[in-house]
Amino acid sequence: METPGCPLCEGPGGTVIFPGARFRVIRAAEAGFPAFYRLVWGAHVREFSDLEPQERHRCIDAVACIEEALRRHLAPVKVNLATLGNAVPHLHWHIVARFEWDSHFPGAPWATAQRQVAPEAQARVEALLPALEADIAARLAALP
């Protein structure tokens, strides 16, 4: 079911923290955002509404599970969720923990950067990622 030329069919798209048959979760390396994850649907599906209702619920339950883990481990000021896919039309959800000190806050992750991130703030969050990611993987594995 691979679509030639699709980077999310041909490669993982980031550091895989949950490899699943239905979907995988990757840590994205987006400068300025210490906790930026993507849920990438396994099959090459263009739009969220291309999924059958039951699969949609599974997808959004996984997104919400990741959001909950971000909140629990990192206490971000806000979580941002988005599925855009204008450049890569293979269903994927961006799940981003936001902090008042991150590069773009309160702007969207796709807006113009407003500041450089202090390395110690970034490092403080990064130190929490191993436990966060282990928790995400365990909870996603336990979803129906």
Next chain:
Amino acid sequence: METPGCPLCEGPGGTVIFPGARFRVIRAAEAGFPAFYRLVWGAHVREFSDLEPQERHRCIDAVACIEEALRRHLAPVKVNLATLGNAVPHLHWHIVARFEWDSHFPGAPWATAQRQVAPEAQARVEALLPALEADIAARLAALP
């Protein structure tokens, strides 16, 4: 359950095309995007994962219903979905029909504009909005 100072508690936030008890849908007036809608949750809830699972499904089913209507009526090249709320932390979903000629494509709606929209392209989509919005309202009213 109004939260003082919250613009989405104190006003509709746009032109209401579906007034509901659980949520409303508004047409946003965002320059460059002829079909930009928002689903605004009725209660002042901060994060998507603050909703109980059943309410989350109702919320996302409504978002998907609007996406399907956009696809059916407007045949956009892509639909963008997002819940950010960094500036207004009252749960709302952005549901945006994207066209290759819109002001930001293929960038996110929150990225830097890339072009001015041709008035005739904008007008062509705007002519389809009354039927689209009637359809959205009818289908949302029929959801469980």
